[in-house]
Amino acid sequence: MAATDGGARIRVVLADDEPMLRRGLKVLLESGGTIDVVAEAEDGRGLLSEVRAHRPQVALIDVQMPGTGGLAALQDLARLPEPPAAAMLTTFDLDDYVTEALRFGAQGFLLKDAEPEVLVRAVHDLAAGGAVLDPRITARLLPRLRTSSENAREQNLVNALSGRERQVLQLLADGRSNADIGSRLGLTEATVKSYVSTVLSKLGAQNRVQAALIAQRVSGVGGER
DSSP: OOSSTTOOOOOEEEESSSSHHHHHHHHHHOOOOOOOOOOEESHHHHHHHHHHOOOOOOOEESSSOOSHHHHHHHHHHHSSOOOEEEEESOOOOOOOOOOOOHHOOOHHHEESSSSSSHHHHHHHHHHHTTTOOHHHHHHHHHHHHHHHHHHHHHHHHTSOOOHHHHHHHHHTTOOOHHHHHHHHHHHOOHHHHHHHHHHHHHTTTTSSSHHHHHHSSSSOOOOOO
């Protein structure tokens, strides 16, 4: 779901089984006056219900919750006609849940101890169609995903992109929204959306985060050709 226009606040649903953490995140996110936490849930089942009721733009989801956990909730959200942009919250920067969450379509992965401005910016980026991945997670995740054959395959896929497609991929990897990419490259948002779809298809990536990880693993991203 795209961000609302005209300066409207971004609607967020929080899912975490710790009430104090939810309360703290709510205060933090709403402090700038640009975000409304419209609902909270303590498990995945509650999250799905609140998302259906409130239709938020962004869902922040704890990975480990009792009952229906974060990964199961992520899969449930993906089946909705207009799912919110979903980012997973965790305290575990080495957690194997990262790769699973990305495979299930998460558009971001954030550590709970991230600086307040990082979390607020992440919500804005997600609402605008961007992808977010805590740099500490990226640094630990990339080496675990590397194999020489996969690297060679991904390098070939990136090399096959046009110069403009590589530029779009680089900006996508920087977490830029379609509108921001269009502004930087002098393209309409509709054209950028078409480029992003083409890039994801050519790379075999399910979402922007997977494409961003590929861009960070290989060389030669960016530049005209």
